[in-house]
Amino acid sequence: TERTLVLVKPDGVARGLVGEVITRLERKGLRLVAAELRTLSRETAETHYAEHSERPFFGSLVEFITGGPLMALVVEGERAIEAFRALAGATDPVKAAPGTIRGDFALEVQNNIVHGSDSPESAAREVKLFFPDLG
Ligand code: GTP
């Protein structure tokens, strides 16, 4: 079993898609371990997306992710990292398959509803960043 960090990004919260995302991951068989609605500080956002700090869209991404409350989730299950990335679909929602979260609900590459950790190393780092007290 494995843990991953899932975010319902501010666009997903604003559009009322928190329940939809949780329903989909629970239906898949993944389980919630932690959940908190919060607005990220610039510092936390920059740390979370540090791998993209040299990309031209970094400033815009940080503005977006700090622009309103997001729902942070820790999700657990067999191959949870890969399983949630499959539910989320491709980063670019236009290329994401229908039936995936991004494929069904998003149109713009930045405003793509959800985040999911992309490797065991990222998951460990991100879970610790968002939920430092989690056992
Ligand atoms: P995350 O789960 O959010 O990390 O998405 P990802 O792993 O599918 O994509 P990646 O880590 O490459 O990019 C992180 C986030 O940056 C994406 O989810 C988008 O919100 C945003 N992003 C990626 N590419 C672009 C881009 O070309 N332009 C803009 N404005 N945002 C982008």
Ligand code: MG
């Ligand atoms: Mg990523």
